Amino acid sequence: MMLRRIARVAFTFVVMNLSAITGLAALRRGREVWR
Amino acid sequence: MTWVFWLSALVVLYVYAGYPLLAAVWGKTRDRRPRKRRFEPGSWPTLSIIVAARNEAARLPGRVANLLDQEYPGPREIIVVSDGSTDDPARALARFDARVRLIEVPSGGKPLALNAGVAAARGDVLVFADARQRFAPGALIELASNFADPQVGGATGELILDCELNPAAAPSVGDGVGLYWKYEKRLRRAESRIWSTMGATGAIYALRRSLWQPLPATALLDDVLAPMRAVLAGFRVVFDETAVAYDRASTDAATESRRKTRTLAGNYQILALEPRLLLPFVNPVWLQYVSHKVGRLVVPWALIGLLISSAALANDGWLYAAALVLQLLFYGLAALGAWLDRRDGQRMTMKIKFPLGETR
Secondary structure (H helix, E strand, C coil): CHHHHHHHHHHHHHHHHHHHHHHHHHHHHCCCCCC | CHHHHHHHHHHHHHHHHHHHHHHHHHHHHCCCCCCCCCCCCCCCCCEEEEEEECCCCCCHHHHHHHHHHCCCCCCEEEEEEEECCCCCHHHHHCCCCCCEEEEEECCCCHHHHHHHHHHHCCCCEEEEECCCCEECCCHHHHHHHHHHCCCEEEEEEEEEEHHHHCHHHCCHHHHHHHHHHHHHHHHHHHHHHHCCCCCCCCCCEEEEHHHCCCCCCCCCCHHHHHHHHHHHCCCEEEEEEEEEEEECCCCCHHHHHHHHHHHHHHHHHHHHHCHHHHCCCCCCCHHHHHHHHHHHHHHHHHHHHHHHHHHHHHHHCHHHHHHHHHHHHHHHHHHHHHHHHHHHHHHCCCCCCCCCCCCC
16 A cells, blocks of 8 residues: 555655656747646 | 765755745744735726636636636726647636637747736736636636735735645545645745745646736746745735635646646746846845755755765764664655555545535
């Protein structure tokens, strides 16, 4: 149970950090990310 | 390569552990909570509650009823701005009295809808809310009471996610989001005590109308840009945990990823819209802003640097090798989390009871 929880938190952390990179890429491409 | 390793490790540790610890200690030793108090009868500020919505006709009656049911001793108006809705919001709001106004604007995005709402507002204090969430009883009184302190330019309430109330029922990603959100709120609480939070929660925040500046049409984060402009003007934005709103967390990783992409893209964009935030003698919360908001933008690159440099230096010493193993373990766990999310997403139907009724 504990391992599952840690795995979920680790996954969220990775998603969060990947989003910072995809967010910058989206801005640079001028893609609409606010709708 | 050694300096890449140590610099990256330092950045990650400082942003996620060092700065929160510093803020907690700073907030305790220099606790400057706002001089919040109830106004005298008859002197409560007029509230203009602004709800920007697009195709939310199904939710609007419940949302407006929730705002009208709020106990508040002063006058209030509710301005619903329909951003090019095609689902007849006028019919959805027809049963409400003159305190509720509907403004229909062509579809131009949330920032322009908010600008239209504020332009029509007559209140001293603007309260921003979304169609989906619900305010807990007393939220308006608590938010407004902060404005008894003349240094307060804005106040943000506490958004409680369903996964915080019931972690066992939350899907995989919701579990992590709930934990992250709790961590984030702890940091906001400390920053609020030091001087000001680094933004607000879009679902529940209030701002003096005199501090509002129209938002650019492309602004991604109105709830960071507008409060930070108030901070740059010398006011503080405080976090008030007694003003509560409820919402749902994202139910799957793809939705959460889109939401975070928008948030982090917005954090980059704000630096372009308000570069003054990066100037230490102009931004009164420069250290907090750089450590919190800019730090979150730098950490992903530091994580990449840390992984590459650990791999390159693994043969040069046990410390680098251990760092590499730990990181690989961590990313392995994240992969397991991704698998759990996919599996749970396929077989899970969420049934979560809200304290104030369903929001969707």
